[in-house]
Amino acid sequence: MAIRVHLPDGNELELEEGASGADMAAAIGPGLARAALAVEADGELRDLTAPVRDGASVAVLTAKSDGALALIRHDAAHVLAAAVMELYPDVKISIGPAIDNGFYYDFEFPEGVSISDADFPAIEERMRAHVKAAEPFVREDLPVTLARERFAAAGQDYKVELIDDLVAKEGVETVSLYTNGPFTDLCRGPHAPSTATVKAFALQSVAGSYWRGDSNRTMLTRIYGTAFFSKDELAAYLERLELARQRDHRRIGRELGLFHFSELAVGSAFWTPHGTTLWNTLRDLMSELTAARGYTEVKTPQLYDAELWRISGHWDKYQGNMFVTSDEERPLGLKPMNCPGHCLLYAMARHSYRDLPVRFAEPGLLHRNEPSGTLHGLLRVRHFVTDDGHIFCTEEQIESEVAGFLEFAAEVYALFGLETRVELSTRPDVRIGDDALWDRAEAVLAAALDATGTAYALNPGDGAFYGPKIDMHMRDSLGRSWQLGTIQLDYNFPERFELTYTGADNAEHRPAMLHRAILGSLERFLGILIEHLGGVLPVWLAPVQAIVLPISDRLNAAGEEAASKLRSAGARVELDHRSESVARKIRDAELRKIPYMLVLGDREEADGTLSLREHGGADRGAIAIDALAAELAELTLTRAR
C-alpha cells in the first residue's frame, strides 16, 4: 500500500505507508535528508519522525525555510531549560517559546536564588555541552493523567497547571512531551531532530515576568537569548543590536543637548533652548495642519473639580493614574486627558446640525501618574503634551471623519518618512457604557478602515475605557512598539455630559464624539523620530540649521555679519568663533549633526559667499549668502526631507 504527497514544485511523491518525514526527505535526495529539520504538512509544522499523511501537501523545512529560525530558537529554549535544571535542580520551569528575535524561558528559582547575567557563562557552558552531544528531541504522547502525575511528582506545579488548563479549556486527552538529554518538557512541538542545530546562540538578558502575564501572580525569572544557524549570523545580529543602541534617543538627546531629566521631576523632560526650538517647530506644524483641516484651536484648564472626573468616569476608572490634589474644601484632579474639558466647552454653547462637525484641537499639557517602573526617556513620561483633538459630529458623519483622519495621519507621517502599524482595539474589561453602544462603535470604526483600504490588525480588549480605537504604532531603536496616533470613537462622553445639537427637525440630538491624535504625545513622537533619524534632523526641524565657520579669528567679524544676514532671512544660524582649526570646527559641527556647515575664508569674504559643506561630507563649494538664505528658507517652508 502506498501513499502520495504533493510537493511544493507541483510534483507528487509516492511513499510507503507509515513513511516518516525523514523517509520522505531521503526519498527526494540525500542532501535534503541531511538538511531536513521538520516537515510542513498542510500548513502545519511536524517532527521529521512523524508519519506523513496520504494526500498531504508537504514541504521539507530546512535552515533556509521561513520559520526555521523560530524552530531552532524553540529548541534553544529547551536547551536553556536543560542547562538551568542541571545547575539549579530545584528550579521550577514554566514556558519557553521562540519570540521575534530569539527565545526566552521563564523559571521560578528556589527562595534566595537570583540570577544575573554574571551567571550566563556557566549556563551557556552547560548549553554548549548539550549541543555538542547532539541529543535527539524525542517526542512522547501521553494521556493527560499520566503526564500530570509525572510533573506533579517532579514538583513542577506550573506544568501541572498548564495541563489542567488544556483539559479544562480545550478538552485534550493526550499531551506531548519532548525529551532532550536529561530534560523533559511539556511541549506541543515540533522540534528539530536534535540539539545539534543550535550551534550559534547567546543568552542576552534576565528579567522578571509575571506567571501568565498576571500581575497578581508569581513573578518568575525570565532569561532571554537568541539563536541563529551560524556564528556569523549571530555576530551580525549582535552588531546590529549594538548599532541600534547608538540610536537610542536618550543618548542622542544628551549628545545633541536637546533635553535632560532630573530625579527631582521624575518622568518629566527639561527641554534645552535647542530642544525647545525642535519641540515648538513640531507644535507649530500641527497647529498649522489642524487649522487647514478645519479644526479650531482651544485652551482648557489644567485643574478641575473632582466632580468633572466623576461625570467623565475618570474618578472611578482612572484615578490611579491621576495626580489628585485639593483646595481648601474640594478635591481636584490634574487633567490626564483633554476630553472632559472639551466636552464642557462644547456644552457651553448651543450647536446646530449645520455647525457639525465641530473639531476642537488643543496642544494640551497632561499629567499622568504612571507607575515608576514604566517610565522610559521621552517615550513614557508623566508630563507631556498631546496634539489632541475632539470631533463632535452626527452619526452619519463618523465614517467620513474617521476616513479624513486616516488620510491626515498618513500625510503627517509621510512628512517624517515614518510608516506605522495600524491596529483596531476593541472593548476592554474595565469600561463604561453598555454592550450595544460598543457593538455600534466597533462596527463603525471597522467600516471606516475598510472604506479607506487601511491595512490593520485586530487587538481585542485593548480599547480605551470609553470606546474602541484605531491606533498607529512605531518601534523604537530596541524594537519596542509604542503608540503614536489614535482615533477613538466614543458614545459615552456625549451621554455623560448630555451633549446635544439641534437637528433639522428642530429636536435635540446626541452628537457622537471622536478623540484623535496623530503625534500622540509630542515628547514620545520626538523620541521615536530622533531614533528613526538617528538624530540627523532635516533642515526644517534642526534647531541649528547652519553654522558659520571662519577659518581664522580675523574673519570672526565677517562671520557674524554673514550669520546675521542669514538670521534676518529667518534661518537658525550659529557662528563658531573659537580659535580652532577648520578641521576641528567641522568635526564638532558634524558631531552636532548640523545640516549646513558654512566655511568662511578670505576668498569667500571677498566674494560675498560661503563654502557649503552638508552634514555627512558633501562639499557644494562657494555659494552666495543670499542664495543660501533663500535655500534655507525654501527647505524650511517645504519641510523637505
Next chain:
RNA sequence: GCCGGAGUAGCUCAGCUGGUAGAGCAAUCGCCUUGUAAGCGAUAGGUCAGGGGUUCGAGUCCCCUCUCCGGCUCCA
C-alpha cells in the same frame, strides 16, 4: 507597582583581596591663526546617589531609601 542589575567630575569610564579618589573628552585661561572630522600647554572641577551600620579605617562590606537601566503588568 513587581523582578533583576546599576549609580565614582558635565560626559564616557578606571579604582585588585577595605588603607580617606584617577584618566580621556568637555569647561576655564593662555599660546597658535588655522581651508573641510580632534593644534599645544596650564588650571579648575568629586560630602564616590542619600541615610544608617560594621571597622582603628569604607568608593570598596551590610541594611534602608531614591534614581536610572532591562523586562513584566500598564500605557500616548
